[in-house]
Amino acid sequence: MEAAVADRGAEMTEWNDGRLDDLSKRVDKGFKDVNQRIDRVDDNLRYLGERFDTMQRTLMQIGGGILVALIGLIATLIGLVATQV
Secondary structure, eight states: OOOHHHHHHHHHHHHHHHHHHHHHHHHHHHHHHHHHHHHHHHHHHHHHHHHHHHHHHHHHHHHHHHHHHHHHHHHHHHHHHHOOO
């Protein structure tokens, strides 16, 4: 019985060494894949941030144009009322 256990232990040690090497390679490959995916996500987020910056700039320009138009309209109305008196 002890001989069977000893043989089994020897088989497990050999099997584990080879499997651990395979596992190590697979884990290294997995980390490399994850790093590539994180880099892609980072690039996508950077691009999205640039798009939001562009949209914000456009909205500020539109808002400024509307403000200038309203000030011009108010000045025109004040001038019209002043000439009617």
